[in-house]
Amino acid sequence: MTHNLILHVVSKTLIPLIIVFALYVQFHGDFGPGGGFQAGVIMSSAIILYALVFGLDVAEQVMPPTILRLLASLGVLIYAGVGVVTLFPGGNYLDYSVLADTQIAGQHLGILLVELGVGITVFSVMLIIFFAFAGRGRP
């Protein structure tokens, strides 16, 4: 597929849109439908499309597997870390209300961070799985 001009042009136009949409789903998740899981999957689909059209090797240069592994762990750590942070002002685990001055602001901030963690992990795990399967049989 490396010489297919139409696919190249169309996907190059689409990928930024997909990424923007993923970010919208990610950060608008607490007001409308969406959240980290969906956003992570959409974001990873942008890279998967890139890999399908431009080849696996180029895609792995864009998103190196070592970075992906770090990101996968980082997401979980953000999630669990937010919970730990809420312990220190005297809240229970994942009690976002204590994160900011007002309860509502705290809840917003907490869910935003936690969903960010979810998004990062889902994004990187989806890609790790994709690369693992797509890379089978390569030398």
Added chain:
Amino acid sequence: MPDHLSLLLVVIPLIAAPVAAILPRGRLPWATALTVTSICFILAGMQLWAVVHDGVISYELGGWAPPWGIEYRIDAVNAFVALIVSGIAAITVPYALLSAEKEIPEHQIPHFYSAFLLCFTGLLGITQTGDIFNLFVFLEISSLSSYALISLGQKRQALTSAYQYLIMGTLGATFFLIGVGLIYSQTGTLNMMDLAERLPEVSGLNTVHTGFAFIMIGFALKLALFPLHLWLPNAYTYAPTVITVFLAATATKVALYVMLRVLFTVFPNGFISTIPTGDLFILSGMAGIIIASVYAIYQVDVKRLLAYSSVAQIGYMALGIGFASAMGVTATIIHLFNHALMKGALFMAVGAIIYRIGDCRMDNIQGLGRQMPWTFGAIVTGGLSLIGVPGTAGFISKWYLVLAALEQDAWILVAVILIGSLLAVIYMGRVIEALYFKPAAETNLAVKEAPILLLAPTWVLVFANIYFGLDTELTVGVAEHAAQVLGVAAK
């Protein structure tokens, strides 16, 4: 932060798991696992102490009050199981250093410890949570990581046995979830204590009965209750030895805890006798003790022999549940603890042989007992405990089980328990015969005793077997207290 004790028990390994995954190869991931499991063991000990002395701990996650939010609710039962899980983990990890280096490819080591910690998180989570849906989530965490861990075994069969376990385990988890869904549809709640309050009103409904059946079958699969045990022998045989030790001593115990919890806390008292659940437990327990023990006699692989023996031992625990009496449940909880000790010790000792010769088939281990006296001693003592010889932990559990059977005038069951012990004499006898009385194969003459790092954890468990066979204050005391907490009526 004593308030957060029960939470930290789950969160510390949860945070350590991704950290272990990104650490460089070498011994750092192992050191992380060692630190975390030791901390958790201490925390679990503190938790049990707090629960026994100050009563139930309730922790509201996210500050949302139960029954709306998720609640961790710890009483003597789950505190005890959490102590078993973290104790076994804290002993397994030192053992894992050499054993895992030998059996697992170097580039997988960080992932191995990461998955191990995740499995540990899941098992502890199951014991800590007071929310039945949250329990399902933790069940999946522990199951998914254990499939991955089993597939890391050296032989190619490890992959198929992990896959087999994946299918059976997923079926079990799905059944559990269907059951929870059905009950939720009738009560509108997922909090266990809230369920306990609401279920009596609707306990006559068929939906609730069906939900109950789904939950029981689901966990019988995870528990490997005979005849739903088919995944277990393969999984235990082909998994890396460390994982066999860990899963044999903890995973089935946690599944059994969930059974106890659902039967005696969540469902109204006496529900177990409205449909003949107790009889089913007794029937499958009896069949499991006899049939699995006979299977064990014919095995040529020692690990597989011990795996079948585990199925038989689960049968004993099922008997205790089936009696639905305070004495029966006490016996089950005691055996839950003691079986973790004996199977832990035995699998570790077998692992030491595998470390030396890479195999544990009956004809390959011949005569090794004389060259590896400490390993052999561990197998003999563990075997005696498994048989139930006085002075070992196994005797205490058999004793209470027989008492519980006598209480109900169930002479047949007393006979079954004794026959089970005799069968254990035969299958452990075969191992000991091969190890000690057969002439050593020429290829094995140079084999030396296992390194101290493998022997020390093994012997800690062996001594625990003897200690808890003589001093029963902790086990019996806590088990009786736990049976009381579960509210099982004395008969």
